[in-house]
Amino acid sequence: MKWKASEMTPDVKWKDITPGCNIFEGGTSCTVETGDWRTMKPVLDADKCRQCLLCAPVCPDMSIPVKNGKRGDFNYFFCKGCGICANACPFGAITMVKDEK
Ligand code: SF4
Numbered sequence: 001m002k003w004k005a006s007e008m009t010p011d012v013k014w015k016d017i018t019p020g021c022n023i024f025e026g027g028t029s030c031t032v033e034t035g036d037w038r039t040m041k042p043v044l045d046a047d048k049c050r051q052c053l054l055c056a057p058v059c060p061d062m063s064i065p066v067k068n069g070k071r072g073d074f075n076y077f078f079c080k081g082c083g084i085c086a087n088a089c090p091f092g093a094i095t096m097v098k099d100e101k
């Protein structure tokens with residue numbers, strides 16, 4: 001039986017997965033493309049961003065990279081468009097827009 005998210009590929013037969021496809025490990029966003037669920041996406045206005053970093057820790061999907069004390073642009077591979085970051089930003093630097101695919 002498959003227990004790890006990294007083992008859950010399209011080739012795995014249903015008999016080989018856990019009941020309900022439950023995953024019993026943490027940090028699985030690293031291996032699963034959660035971004036393909038998205039209908040809305042956040043867009044950063046770099047001119048308004050003051051690098052306060054309030055948005056980064058509230059993102060549930062590691063989609064706001066921080067390097068050398070500054071946030072980078074969104075990682076859309078993981079971002080599922082929940083809008084939490086946009087609500088957390090006190091400077092209106094993040095706008096949620098429809099994600100046209
Ligand atoms: S919309 Fe949600 S998942 Fe995407 S960057 Fe913002 S907080 Fe993270």
Ligand code: SF4
Pocket residue numbers: 044048049050051052053054055056071088089090091092093094
């Ligand atoms: S919360 Fe807003 S101003 Fe602060 S780092 Fe994030 S986008 Fe920039």
